[in-house]
Amino acid sequence: MSEQHHQATVSASGMARRELAHRCRTLTEARWFALTVFAVILLNAALLGVETYSGLVEEWHRWLRLAEHACLAVFTVEILVRIGAHADRPRGFLKDPWNLFDLAVVLCAFLPVVRENTTVLRLLRLARVLRTARFLPQLRVLLTAVARSLPGTLSFLLVGALLLYVYAMIGWVFFGRADPGHYGSIGRSVLTLFLLMTLDGIGDAVHAGLEISRWSLLYYASYVLLASFVLVNVLIGVVITSLDEAREMEKTQPPPAAPAQDRHLLLARIAAAREALDDLERDVGAG
Numbered sequence: 210m211s212e213q214h215h216q217a218t219v220s221a222s223g224m225a226r227r228e229l230a231h232r233c234r235t236l237t238e239a240r241w242f243a244l245t246v247f248a249v250i251l252l253n254a255a256l257l258g259v260e261t262y263s264g265l266v267e268e269w270h271r272w273l274r275l276a277e278h279a280c281l282a283v284f285t286v287e288i289l290v291r292i293g294a295h296a297d298r299p300r301g302f303l304k305d306p307w308n309l310f311d312l313a314v315v316l317c318a319f320l321p322v323v324r325e326n327t328t329v330l331r332l333l334r335l336a337r338v339l340r341t342a343r344f345l346p347q348l349r350v351l352l353t354a355v356a357r358s359l360p361g362t363l364s365f366l367l368v369g370a371l372l373l374y375v376y377a378m379i380g381w382v383f384f385g386r387a388d389p390g391h392y393g394s395i396g397r398s399v400l401t402l403f404l405l406m407t408l409d410g411i412g413d414a415v416h417a418g419l420e421i422s423r424w425s426l427l428y429y430a431s432y433v434l435l436a437s438f439v440l441v442n443v444l445i446g447v448v449i450t451s452l453d454e455a456r457e458m459e460k461t462q463p464p465p466a467a468p469a470q471d472r473h474l475l476l477a478r479i480a481a482a483r484e485a486l487d488d489l490e491r492d493v494g495a496g
Contacts, residue, residue: 224480226296233293246287247341253280254338257331277334281318284337288315311340350456358451365444372440376402376432383428387421405429406436 236242256276260266266273288311295302302308314336322329377398384392391401391414405411411433418425 230297249283354452
């Protein structure tokens with residue numbers, strides 16, 4: 210009897226979790242729910258902008274705090290509903306990086322250390338604006354592309370830093386004495402070449418270099434070719450490749466769930482099959 214009671218309890222618990230997941234999933238898939246959360250995110254961003262005006266903050270301090278608490282309450286309810294939508298499969302919630310990001314943003318707002326630090330709290334509220342990516346697929350693709358391009362970008366930065374250092378040393382050797390304001394030290398040389406990487410002031414630099422040596426034309430021409438054209442095009446190639454990969458990842462995601470009525474019917478059939486299996490197990494055990 211105890212074993213049968215235990216099986217019945219487990220079955221009832223499973224049914225309750227599935228029913229909770231079904232109700233919460235229906236709510237999260239509703240269009241009005243997504244639009245409401247999106248509107249609250251935009252409201253949160255607007256409140257951050259309003260708080261940059263000290264006069265408005267002093268006059269509307271109470272109402273601004275009330276609006277902030279209301280936004281936090283909506284975000285808390287939303288994340289609880291999303292967790293409830295995975296009540297029958299909790300691991301599914303943890304597999305989605307956006308769910309983990311939303312959970313971290315909401316939970317951090319309740320930490321005493323964060324709530325007492327105004328700067329950290331404002332940065333945390335600013336992070337909520339990034340949650341708009343959940344509701345904007347194209348923005349989500351761009352953020353995914355940026356994340357996937359980080360390894361290639363780090364390699365690009367390493368090569369760029371090496372190139373910058375080599376040309377800075379060459380510039381210090383040839384132009385250090387004649388132009389100490391721009392090439393008097395390795396630091397000044399790096400800063401000068403970094404600004405020239407954007408081609409801003411390259412004409413003045415070439416004219417000043419020609420007054421020192423005719424070889425400066427080869428120096429600046431090779432630097433501009435490598436730093437402003439080759440390296441930048443390599444970086445663009447890395448980003449475009451990552452963007453294509455992010456689009457492919459977005460396409461290969463599971464298709465949206467079936468309509469609520471069909472899913473409810475499917476859940477009812479699964480529940481009936483589980484009950485039939487439980488009855489069969491009890492009959493076998495009794496036999």
